[in-house]
Amino acid sequence: MDLLDYATRHLTPLGITVTQAWHRATATPCDDAYGTPRALDVLRRFHAKQLQSPVPTAHYAPVLPPTHPTTIAALDEGMVVVRHGGHETAAAHEHLLAHLTTCGIVEPHPVHRSLIVDTPQTLNLLGHLLTQATDDKAAACLDWWLQRADHAGTGATYVATTDVRKQWVTGEHPDAERTIETWRHWLNLPQASPPRPPSPSSSSPPTAPPSTGCSTATAPTPTPGTVSPATPAGTVPAATPGETLQSD
Structure with a gap:
């Protein structure tokens, strides 16, 4: 439709x-x-x-700013991309928990770390991986994120396609807004293109990872409550207290 x-x-x-x-x-x-x-x-x-630009649906953004966010987005071919601390890495589904541990993401932190996933399907994937977890530290961190997902508005776990719909509406059918591709288009976000692990068949030796154990590349981390400065056809209007949309 x-x-x-x-x-x-x-x-x-x-x-x-x-x-x-x-x-x-x-x-x-x-x-x-x-x-x-x-x-x-x-x-x-x-x-x-x-x-040709999203418009706000609420005077006040109903989403709290994330804290030290980790972003996990599913890709094709059984891969996920992880963004944390301005860096971007990739891992296979079955290696995700070990990857989070190696990168130090599940280590204790004075302030809680927020989790941002792209879609509900990715959140379901994390729930499936939790049932197979063997690392207690990674399992405890992931379990806490998944529990917080049942309590929207806590600032702990975000589902991007769900939370952005609380703030904006596009010129599309509502069902189209359930996909991350729709929001990439309307918010002028880049397509996911993470670094891929070296192929086992590669003739050249893999690059030695840094001390954190993660092969990283600097990349911005889009978070709920923020939008790209410009869309393909104009600037996204900001929703401020007491503001009413006016026509151009």
């Missing part, structure tokens, strides 16, 4: 045409005169489509 079908489905019972709603979104994108949350959602999506 695309955005037009979504709009028609929720506007027709109210006696409103898609054309009327499109013009209404241009004039007063946050006007709730249509009387239903779904109709208001349609107006916001139309407004985002017109701006």
